[in-house]
Amino acid sequence: MPRNPHSPADTGQLADTRLEPDSRLGALARRLAAIVTDRVQGDLAGEGITDLRPAHLRIFAALGHGDGARVTEIAERLGSTKQTVGPLVDELVAKGYLHRRRDPADARAKIVDFTPDGITAAEVARRSAENIDRQWVDRIGDRRLAECRATLWELVDETADPTGGH
Template structure:
């Protein structure tokens, strides 16, 4: 398998394992894409336009995803603190708890990687990947 295919396959396996772990923790009504939205919102929220840029999708597609997450109680829209024309999308308490579940699921998912590679090689791989892609973006591989 080529390096490209191996990296993409590993990323897919990791996303699938995290998603399964999140579902096992009771969050069965979300999709992996939602986790990428949560990662963008976790700091201080974002506008729908910023979510669209983060995901690499149209504003309309991002708006549909946000509408879905609002309906499920994971995010809410608030007035933007510095732009009266914009709305800020932020995580609700349920959304924050879901991100914690995802963090725990990620730790669990990487345990098998550590079993295979060992702690030092896994950390070295992380360090090298950070060197290659230091600033993301963290988005689905559509």
């Protein structure tokens, strides 16, 4: 099914949706993610990088700073599937941000890794996210931000296990 290039997530509209302090946590979390994504994409655009979508940035985050990964590993890190991640990786390869190389442990498999342009884009995105964290520390303080992070992690971690650890 073709993507809607004008979906709220791709046009920054999620960050403009009206919420209240007592809105559902999921709605607040989505808003926060949209704000971060919009800021990161704005910083990328400021560096002339305008062809990356939010889904591409998630691939970058899943690759991290390691020695690359197979598409199946990227999908696992994202809680997604090879069928979903594969086309995104293909797009990033076509755009010149990623490349594939033979896996030395299995000649049939390919490792996906950053190109020099991909390293640059990933670094801009990482710095942007770090700046956002610093601004939040300035706004609410280290202790409150650490509490927020710990609480969100507790909820995310429990959500990953639908039984709640029981």
